[in-house]
Amino acid sequence: MIKKWITKHSKSLQGNIIASKGGDRQQQLRGRWQDARYIALDLETDGLDPAVDAILAFGWVPLAPPRIRLFEADYGVVKSEKSLSQSAVIHHLSEGDIRSGEPIERILKRLAEHLDGAVLVAHHAPFDWQFLQQAFNEHQIPCQPLALMDTLKIERNRLARKKDWLEQGELTLGACRDRYDLPTMRQHHALSDAIACAELFLAQAYQVVGSHEVSLRELLRYA
Amino acid sequence: MALDLKDMADFLKQTPPFDMLDEQRFDYALDHAEAIYVNEHNTQEVLRSGHPLLYVVRSGTFDLNDKNGKHIERLETGDVFGYPALLTGRAITNKIDVLADGILFSWDEATFNYLRRYSDAFERYFMQAQSERLLTEQRSENQAPDWTELDIGSVINRDLISIDSASTIQNAAICMAEHKVSSLLVVDDGQLRGILTDRDIRNRVVAKGMSYEVAVSAVMTQMPEAVYARQSLFDALTVMNQANIHHLPVLDDDDTPVGMITTTDLMKQQRSEPVFLMNALFKAPDRDALVAEAQSIPQYLRTFASRVKDISMVGRLLASLTDGMTRKLIRLYEQSHGSAPVAYAWMAFGSQAREDQTLSSDQDNGLLLADNIKDGQRAYFQDMAEFVCTGLGDCGIRLCPGDVMAMNPKWNKTSLEWREQFKKWIQSPTPDAIMHSMIFFDSRMIAGNTQLYKKHREAVAKLAQRDIFLGNIGRHIGELNVPIGLFNRLRTKSEKGGDYIDIKTQGVAIINDIVRLYALEQGLTMPATPARLQALQGSRLLTKSDNQNLLEAWQFLTQLRLSHQLRLQGDSTEPVNSVDPETLSTLQRRQMKAAFRIIKDAQQGVGFKLGRGM
Structure with missing residues (x-):
């Protein structure tokens, strides 16, 4: 049944594969989805436009399904002298946090070491990837994830198969987690959200594939 | 601490034994944790993968079983497991059954040993937990379960025969005739609404001259008693007997109806x-x-x-x-x-x-x-x-x-x-x-x-929710004599030519008293001690582990007392509610000590919570 579903949808382009050249990347795509490398990530930004708005904080955690390597989790607040905009209401970072932050290059370099060649897992991944791309380019740090795994899109596709329309708020990270009975977490903190997203991804992935042997490439068709 | 893992820290601060760690060790625990998403598809893979780990349940529900499938413990949020293999170095043989998917936090052996070495409270916790685990691992080995202990789900026919509440009575009767059954579940949108039996049709429709075109909802029994598929046949039997009914709807854990169990089904089981x-x-x-x-x-x-x-x-x-x-x-x-x-x-x-x-x-x-x-x-x-x-x-x-x-x-x-x-x-x-x-x-x-x-x-x-009343009960409980002294020695009493311990008055009854007191404080109305403990979960009066311990002590002593009584012959002169510790096995004696220790602790707990300053 799952095979059938996959062949039915395999026509759709794999728009979420970012850079698949190279033996390691090909191997990951072909291999079991559990054996691929994943980085679950969340950014706090001071706006929605990557061209003008800046990243304020990074949180990420490596995943080796079904494990979440919390002891390798990382969090960085970007040092800046700018004053905070209205977005502070959402992300709760203070000017003090920002003044005592780290230079963004340092955080980006650390992230690139893990993210290059790994699957980027995020809730609304294209958004985070646009900001990251902009930042990596600006500081000339090479980093190409293998692919984007968007937990929001997985959920939207899953719900779309069940019902015709979605209510507003049904796809927020918190609402998605509720659907899988995952515990409530504080929101809009980059590291908490990254871990929350990692857990959500595992719940979604196991629900989609069950005990079937599925490759990363096949799993990506759901995202 | 290098990282701001606030959610995890908040959770662990309330989870024994992590709540007893000083700040430095607590941060060490945070910095060395891993999380695992566990579901039915990966559970064996998770536990089999090499080294023993210490686990804490963050979410989900799991059953811990031994290698013969014997149930050891139900694991829920905040429960700790995995330590026996870490403490003894024995291979992992227990298995996990997933009842609801969830997340486990885990620590490797090096971290576990580090925390034990630098925190006495942490070390003590596991030594005690290990001895209490013995309490539950005692039940007789290698015995096939009696039929009454089987899951309801394993004997019922999974073909759900149901009808929606707007159907006519005639259609319901046709449906019953087609499937050759004497009762139907009435289900709307996956929710159980009622039950309709052939007797209802006879008594409430035919005998009253009611039209067969009337909707089923008018004559069905609404909100009927029901059982869950994972409950035992004995549970089904008890409900049927107490409610005096012969058909019982069976639900899945998410309350979806999956079938029906009848007295006929029970009689079909061997030796019923x-x-x-x-x-x-x-x-x-x-x-x-x-x-x-x-x-x-x-x-x-x-x-x-x-x-x-x-x-x-x-x-x-x-x-x-x-x-x-x-x-x-x-x-x-x-x-x-x-x-x-x-x-x-x-x-x-x-x-x-x-x-x-x-x-x-x-x-x-x-x-x-x-x-x-x-x-x-x-x-x-x-x-x-x-x-x-x-x-x-x-x-x-x-x-x-x-x-x-x-x-x-x-x-x-x-x-x-x-x-x-x-x-x-x-x-x-x-x-x-x-x-x-x-x-x-x-x-x-x-x-x-x-x-x-x-x-x-x-x-x-x-x-009953009156402080003075509750305080006086608390004081009364404080004066009861728990037969365990310094250095965990059992205190026996000479009676009828032997040295006995009264497990009813000095054990079971005291647990009943303590649990009743907390139930009164909370305004609970159910009478059974296990059910009260269940309802007291999450209450500020009783921590999760105290709650679990009391239940296990109660079960152990109740069993000991019953098996003792059943062994006594009609003409025996031995006391019916007392046992001589000398006649018990070493393991039973140790368990009995653990049980009385739990009671003693709980008795002191009552003093702190309700017995003071009245």
Whole structure:
């Protein structure tokens, strides 16, 4: 049944594969989805436009399904002298946090070491990837994830198969987690959200594939 | 701490033994954790993968079973497991069954050992946990489960035969005929709405001349009793017997109906004597026939107990049988004296109410009468009580030496009079009043008017929530003698030429007292100790582990007492509620110590929480 579903949808382009050249990347795509490398990530930004708005904080955690390597989790607040905009209401970072932050290059370099060649897992991944791309380019740090795994899109596709329309708020990270009975977490903190997203991804992935042997490439068709 | 893992920190700060770590070790634990998402598809992979780990359940529900599939522990949020393999170096043989997917936090052996080395509290916690785990790992080995212990889900036919509530009665009848069944579940949008049996069609439709075009919803039984597929057949049997019904809807854990279980299904199971025995009691045409059938109960309980692993089922079965006999006697009385002039409720107290009855238990019961009763109508109930109480006595449930029986006019009265009595106890809680009133707070309705009983029970629960009353109970509990002394030595008492410990008065009863006190404080109305503990989960009065420990101690001592009684022959002179520790195995003695230690700790806990400053 799952095979059938996959062949039915395999026509759709794999728009979420970012850079698949190279033996390691090909191997990951072909291999079991559990054996691929994943980085679950969340950014706090001071706006929605990557061209003008800046990243304020990074949180990420490596995943080796079904494990979440919390002891390798990382969090960085970007040092800046700018004053905070209205977005502070959402992300709760203070000017003090920002003044005592780290230079963004340092955080980006650390992230690139893990993210290059790994699957980027995020809730609304294209958004985070646009900001990251902009930042990596600006500081000339090479980093190409293998692919984007968007937990929001997985959920939207899953719900779309069940019902015709979605209510507003049904796809927020918190609402998605509720659907899988995952515990409530504080929101809009980059590291908490990254871990929350990692857990959500595992719940979604196991629900989609069950005990079937599925490759990363096949799993990506759901995202 | 390098990282801001606030959610995890908040959670672990409330999770023993992590709550006992100092800041530095706590941060160390945070920095060395991993999280694992566990579901039915990866559980074996997770546990098999090499090294033993310490696990804490963050979310989800899991069953820990040993390699033979024997249940060790139900694991839920905040529970810790995996430590026996870490402590002993033995290979991991236990298995995990996933009931609900969830997240585990895990730590490797190096981290576990580091935390043990630098925190005495952490170390002590695991030493104690290890010895308490013994309490639950005791049940007899290599024994096939009795049929009564099977899952309901494993015997029912999974083809759900249902109909929606808007269907006509005729369509329902056609559906029943097609599937050759005598009952249907009424289900709307995956939700159980009701049940319809052929008897309903006969009594509520045909006999009343109702049109067959009327919707099923008009004649079905709404909100019927139901059981979950993972409950045991014994649970199904108990519900059927208590509610006096023969068809029981079966639900999945998410409340979706999956089928029906009937008395016929139960009888089809091999060796289903409880059903036959209950049926025989139920069908007895008169008092003499009932008394004759009841004579086989003790012998029957002995064979039943030798088969089941969980001996506490014997207490429930005996309570269930006593319920059945009580109902039968009431029905016989009503048949010969006409129906009752006003609403009433027959109440069981004490062990029958709590469902931990033993062969030595006497009867404790009372009658609750509607307030609108007229003086001339009391005689009906007085006669009923005489008939039922002496009947039960002849059936082997001996008369109460303390005279707590419905045939004593003192315990045969109206709602208003009962409330006055409770007020008296609650407002002047002398030690004597407390000792004699406790039994009445464990009550269960056996027959009669549910509304009348419920209103009464809720009013009593409200009355009891009085600090002075609760404080005095707490003080009373503090004075009870738990037979364990310094250095965990058991304190025996010489009695009938041996050195005995009274596991009823000094063990089971004290746990019942403690749990009852907390239940009163919370306004809970259910009588059974395990059910009260279940309801007290998450209460500030009892931590999760204390709650679990009390339950395990209660189960252990109840079993010990029952198996001891069942072993005694009719002419034995040994005391029925006491055991001589010397006659126990080393393991049982150790478990008994652990159980009394738990009781002692809980007794001191009561002092801190409720017994002070009154």
